[in-house]
Amino acid sequence: MGKQQDVQRKPDWLKIKLNTNESYTGLKGLMREKKLHTVCEEARCPNIHECWGERRTATFMILGDTCTRACRFCAVKTGLPTELDLAEPERVADSVQLMNLKHVVVTVVARDDLKDGGSGVLAETIRAIRRKSPFTSIEVLPSDMGGVLENLKMVMDAKPDILNHNIETVERLTPRIRARATYKRSLEFLRRSKELQPQIPTKSSLMVGLGETKEEILATMDDLRANHVDIMTIGQYLQPTKQHLPVIKYYHPDEFKELKEIAMEKGFSHCEAGPLVRSSYHADEQVNEATKHIQKQGEQNLKNA
Numbered sequence: 001m002g003k004q005q006d007v008q009r010k011p012d013w014l015k016i017k018l019n020t021n022e023s024y025t026g027l028k029g030l031m032r033e034k035k036l037h038t039v040c041e042e043a044r045c046p047n048i049h050e051c052w053g054e055r056r057t058a059t060f061m062i063l064g065d066t067c068t069r070a071c072r073f074c075a076v077k078t079g080l081p082t083e084l085d086l087a088e089p090e091r092v093a094d095s096v097q098l099m100n101l102k103h104v105v106v107t108v109v110a111r112d113d114l115k116d117g118g119s120g121v122l123a124e125t126i127r128a129i130r131r132k133s134p135f136t137s138i139e140v141l142p143s144d145m146g147g148v149l150e151n152l153k154m155v156m157d158a159k160p161d162i163l164n165h166n167i168e169t170v171e172r173l174t175p176r177i178r179a180r181a182t183y184k185r186s187l188e189f190l191r192r193s194k195e196l197q198p199q200i201p202t203k204s205s206l207m208v209g210l211g212e213t214k215e216e217i218l219a220t221m222d223d224l225r226a227n228h229v230d231i232m233t234i235g236q237y238l239q240p241t242k243q244h245l246p247v248i249k250y251y252h253p254d255e256f257k258e259l260k261e262i263a264m265e266k267g268f269s270h271c272e273a274g275p276l277v278r279s280s281y282h283a284d285e286q287v288n289e290a291t292k293h294i295q296k297q298g299e300q301n302l303k304n305a
Helices: 002-006 022-033 048-055 088-099 119-132 149-157 183-196 214-226 253-265 283-304
Strands: 059-062 103-108 137-141 162-164 202-208 231-236 270-274
Touching: 059 088, 059 119, 088 119, 103 119, 119 137, 119 149, 149 183, 183 202, 183 214, 202 214, 214 231, 214 253, 231 253, 253 270
Parallel strands: 059 103, 103 137, 137 162, 162 202, 202 231, 231 270
Antiparallel strands: none
């Protein structure tokens, strides 16, 4: 059975459009020049050509390119991280300014070797981008930072526009798929984010195709909503290498359409769902939708007061 899973052919709807135009090559050159890492490259994101070549958006990955965790779905390399690069926040901010981005996503490799989990450098990156690009909206995608409230508070005090933390998979599969992270800790991380800064939208992403049931997907949606998560993304898990977990099922686009409809019915302000959707997919659109939703809620609360 395992061999059959390993050699499953990708369906036609997973074909990726390549775009190596000047925008793509220019952005790639800028990343190398500034010695910056992107999760687009490190995690082998299938949307890199669309985002870099057409939308000119990217997700910066700070605190190095080596993660202290070894999740069985992720292509980012693991091992002993390099020492802290305290000049990195300014280089990221310079790049955002040069690219004239309307929206930027900053993610962090898990740094369990650091007492603050990397929260200090992430917070300084937010502040540096604010100084140099005050009209750019900022989304951050940290690890659970060990579940330490002080680390999360440091990030939320820097006032990102969206706090994104991925649940990744359903509760039953979490121990097998994620390293060190737990389902309940991720939910707690998202809930505490909202408690610290109620006006900042929260977001989480779920991979499908790893053996979960539809009932478990819906239960995960309910858990996220119960912890006040505003935005959800749902995408197909793709096996990065033969050493990673095999794909159990390829979901049809119609199934993703149904999951999106259900998510919106459950109260999410925005949901992206599709075979190639990843956590940062069309993130520039999500921040606008989330902000509108929160403004509407505020107006409604005033009317009801």
